[in-house]
Amino acid sequence: MSDSMRRRKLGREFYLREGLEAAGMLLGKILVHDSPDGLTAGRIVELEAYMGESDKGCHAYGGRRTARTEIMYAEGGYAYVYLIYGMYCCMNVIVGGKDIPHCIFLRALEPVEGIELMKKRRGTDRLRNLCGGPGKLCIAMGIDRSLYGEDLCGSRLWLEDDGFSPEIICGRRINIDYAGEDAEKDWRFAVKGSQFLSAKL
DNA sequence: GTGAAGATTAACT
């Protein structure tokens, strides 16, 4: 393949932009986790933007700053991993500058590397079922809360650009009815035509 | 210290 297909790790500067711009840029990028069990990687095909203190759907809405949301106030380029419903982990990428708690919630990945390991972790052979949802992708990638606050410019968990520039479609975010009028915002983004989305857009 | 609610999923009817 040509040089443009070579993957390169995204640097700190990539994450220092506001949420909606970062969302568009992150779509189609590759998430890589070098775990003790092996390396897994997946292309981001679906995500949602959470726009900080003014976004009712965001954990940092209204300036809420607790042990859990603390990492969102750091500068961009860190992982925000949390447990939901006592059973599943979800992963976010922190973007924006220091004290600007924008984040990108990863909803679905397309498996790229370490697929056998993903199948083993998920207990299924169906490719489309490996990473098609926020909880699923964390299981498949081996992401848990030990990666809370992990530096995405480090060597355990990071994002890569392989030159792929997807056609982007957008729609309303999912399952945040409690967010009132902010639940109406078209802040969910996906790669058009991908077979790996968590829900129809 | 106590209690209510949740950025989900899979298995139901």
Add this chain to the structure above:
DNA sequence: GTTAATCTTCACA
């Protein structure tokens, strides 16, 4: 379409 599983986090006392 509805619901149980399951436990951390946060708000209040």
